[in-house]
Amino acid sequence: MAKQVLLVDDSEFMRNLLREILEREFEIVGGAENGVEAVEMYKEYDPDVVIMDILLPIRNGIEATADIKSYDPNAHIIMCTSVSQEDKMKQAVKAGADGYITKPFQKPSVMDAISDVLAVNNASNN
Amino acid sequence: MDDHLDAFVREGNHHLTALNEVLVELGEDPDSEEAVAEFFRRIHTLKGMFSAMGFDAASDLAHAIEDLVAEIQQDDLAVTQDRRSRLAEGVAELAECLVEIEASGIIQRDVSATITALRADLDASDAGVEAAVSDGSAGVSGDPFGIVDRGVVERVDGHVFHIRVEIGESPFRGVDGMLVLEAATDAFDVLGTRPSQDAITAGEYETEFDLVVASKNADIEATVQAFPKLADATITELDPADTTDTETPTDLKDSPLEAISREGAETGDANGVADAVGEAVMAASDTAVQSVTVDADSLEELSELVDRLFLTQRQRENEYSGQQGGSVGDLGVIAGRLQETVLDMRLRPVETITAEFSRLANGLAEDQGKDIEFVVTGEDVVLDYTRLAALRGPLLHLLRNAIDHGIESPEERQANGKAPAGTVVLAAKRDRDHVTIEVRDDGCGLDHEQLRETAINKGIKTQADIEELSDAEVAELIFEPGFSTTDSVTDLSGRGVGLDAVQETISDLDGSVSVSSEPGAGTTVTMTFPGAVAIQDVVFLECGGREYGIPSEDVVEVSQLRSVETIDSENVLSDGKTDYSLVWLDDALNVTNGTREDNGMLVYIHSGDHQIAVHCDDIRRQQEVLLKPFEKEVSNDSVFSGVALPTDGDVDPMLDVAVLDS
Structure with missing residues (x-):
């Protein structure tokens, strides 16, 4: 069964772009526009992977990551960031992020990031 | 074997030179633990190399030297004048051996006297050493890379692995390091890292870093391969117990690496020996030179060849698509990375040329009786070095212009309600796929009426043309050939090089230049270049x-x-x-x-x-x-x-x- 992905980005365009890239191989359970919605939707759908923009309104991606991880320590969260945001990305890792993709992103890097975090999952389950 | 022998002699000499340098250091600072550690590492490597090539006499000599240094390291044996000359004699003797090997392929000299002298010193030293050696906690590296003490490795209940982690091309080395460390900490007991965990988290490593971890599992391959952000990983199990069965107690400190070399030498397996020597060389390369100067022509040729390789590979990929996808695809990845590497090699920060500008700008201002504050921003923005080199002249010209014509005298500025000191800014910035460089001043700005008059007087534009042009368009006229904003050729901006020359240089570099100016508020010249990424x-x-x-x-x-x-x-x-x-x-x-x-x-x-x-x-x-x-x-x-x-x-x-x- 296709793995489920939750997309979190305040830009509809970015959500759509990710959706286009991913929908052939994954089931997109939904798109959240801010950090609060992200946590709510995570609780509702329990997706396998969350792709989360680092800059979000209301509660930013780092805070939302911490929220989700405290709710489910096994959550897989991939941050969506730009190359100038290494410091923010480090904070995100401290908050529990499992990987990242950099904008502008390309399909292979998004796929790699997802298989990367899912591989960790598989290895620890085996 | 000749090629191997050449490589062997070259590497051997490299280590001997370094050993002599360390000896000089020890003469200056006999207590330097770092110097002793480096000496140990190098002599240990040399011992392994000689042994791998079957030069037993030299290997025994290196062994004797190593033992003495080990005692200095473990037992805080002082590096006395005497002891240092004994080590120096040993190293000199090894050098002689290498000379003979290079000349004839064999060692003819008798090194036994030197070995005896070294051993005598060893025997005379503290008896406590024996105990330390025999209980196996010699404190010498228990792994071939010197990351974790043998004692630590031995105390581990379970398996100990050395993992060399390779991170591919990445925008976030620090983040990648954090992710790998986190995964490693989750899965194993991390005993040590090189560089330090802090350095790895800060991204301060080239493409690889080393972990020594303990695990209950004998096979950690799958777990390691699942680490995030991994381009590749090499796993070696460290097992100090292996050597105790076959070697004398003093050989406890022999590393698995050396065990491999021995095996190669004994079976006469040429590849084994070559590999072992290669590994020994690699293990010793961490203090190697970090940057080299390359002839620009060679770099140009390399760039061209790599571009052609890349294109040829692309065609190949197309021709063979569906047939041997795997290897051709790999080749494509390699060709792509090769090209990126060469592109990266060509990039230099703007700082390379602006470092001297501050001094020049302040000097120019002083000559003119003007007060300026000169600011450079974005020094770390990178450009192809050929472009940077060509930009130095135009940038200096623009700076001179700003100071000469833009910035007013302190009195004039104060009269106009400005701070007495003017500001000249050179700002470099990466913007999407472009790099822009601005030279900005807060001086008097361009006099558009004056420009209109000059354009007509010099026959660049007709009265009718000029009336059609906006102030912004008039400002751009300063880049027209033969245009000059002042009548007198000053010491600063004259020199026969006008702004038209600046414009020409910039457009030769595939760039564009524009100017904007507000009367009384200042002038900004903006140069835009396509990014370096092809x-x-x-x-x-x-x-x-x-x-x-x-x-x-x-x-x-x-x-x-x-x-x-x-x-x-x-x-x-x-x-x-x-x-x-x-x-x-x-x-x-x-x-x-x-x-x-x-x-x-x-x-x-x-x-x-x-x-x-x-x-x-x-x-x-x-x-x-x-x-x-x-x-x-x-x-x-x-x-x-x-x-x-x-x-x-x-x-x-x-x-x-x-x-x-x-």
Whole structure:
């Protein structure tokens, strides 16, 4: 069964772009526009992977990551960031992020990031 | 074997030179633990090398030296004058051995006296050493890379592994390091790392770092391979117990690496020996030179060859597609990385040329009786070195101009309500796929009326032409050949080099230059250059059965063609925030397609000042490709800016957004 992905980005365009890239191989359970919605939707759908923009309104991606991880320590969260945001990305890792993709992103890097975090999952389950 | 012998002698000499340097250091600071550690590491490597090549006499000598150094290290044996000369004699003797090996391939001299002298010193030293050695906790590296003490490795209940982690090309080395460390900490007991965990987290490693971990499991391959961000990993199990069975107690400190070398030597396996020597060399390379100077011509040739390799590979990939995808695909990845590496090698920070500007600018201001504050920002922005070298002259010229003509005297500035000290800024900035460099001053600005007069007087423009031009357009006239803003040739800006020369240089570098100025407030000259990246991510659009490329970075949004009603009479689309002019690609390209009003895709593009929505039949794909610009003459009014060379071997034109918008 296709793995489920939750997309979190305040830009509809970015959500759509990710959706286009991913929908052939994954089931997109939904798109959240801010950090609060992200946590709510995570609780509702329990997706396998969350792709989360680092800059979000209301509660930013780092805070939302911490929220989700405290709710489910096994959550897989991939941050969506730009190359100038290494410091923010480090904070995100401290908050529990499992990987990242950099904008502008390309399909292979998004796929790699997802298989990367899912591989960790598989290895620890085996 | 001759090649191996050459490499062996070269490496041997390298270590001996370093050993002599360390001996000098120890003469200056006999307590330097670092120097002793380096001495130990190198002599240990040499011992392994001699042994691997079957030069037992030299190996025994190196062994004796190593033992003495080990005792210095473990038991805080003082590096006395005497002891140091004994070590120096040993090293000199090894050098003689190497000379003989190079000359005849064998060692003829008798090194036993030197060994005896070293051993005598060893025997005379503290008896406690024996105990330390026999209980196996000698404190010498228990792993071939010297990351964790033997004692630590031995105390582990379970398996100990050395993992060399390789991280590929990455925007975030620090983050990647954090992720790997986190995964390693989750899965294993991390005993040590090199460099330190802090350094790994800060991204302070080249492409690899080392971990020594303990695990209950004998096979950690799958777990390690699942680490995030890993390009590759080499796992070696460390097992100190292995050597105790076959070696004398003093050989406890022998590493698995050396055990491998021995094996190679004993079986006469040439490859084994070569590999072992190679590994020994690699293990010793961590203090190697970090940067080298390369002849510019060689670099140019390398760049050219790599570009050609890359293109040839692309064609190959196309020819063989579906047949031997695997190896050809790998070759493509390698060729791509090779090209990126060479591109990176060419990049130098702006700082390289601006470092001296501060002194020059302040000197110029002083000569002129002016007060300035000179500021450089974005020194770390990188440009191709050829471009940087060519930019030095134009930038200096612009700085001189700013100080000479722009900045007023302190008195004049105060009279106009300005701070007495003027500001001159050189700002470099990476902006999307462009690099801009600005030279900005807060001086008097350009006198547009004066410029108009000069243009007419010098016959550059007619009275009628001039009246058509806005102030902004008049300002750009300063780049016209033969134009000069002052009548007198001053010491500073004259020198026969006008702004037209600056303009010419910039456009030779594929750049453009513009000026903006506000009377009384200052002047800004902006230079824009295409980025250094020749490989770009490109979105391919289809129109009339052909594909055309647009840089992905410029693509803001992609959507189905919206209903006709939302398009107003001027063919402008809006997404609520921004207006996009609609461009029918079939019209622009003079081709026919069948998807007009009711069908097709819209690509919203934002490039520089241009915001357009391009209508096309379909979006094909997004891919990293090699771009080749057209020569300037061709592209002037063409709707194409260059060609994209995607992996399918096609040559697809790249659309020029600026021309599409006009």
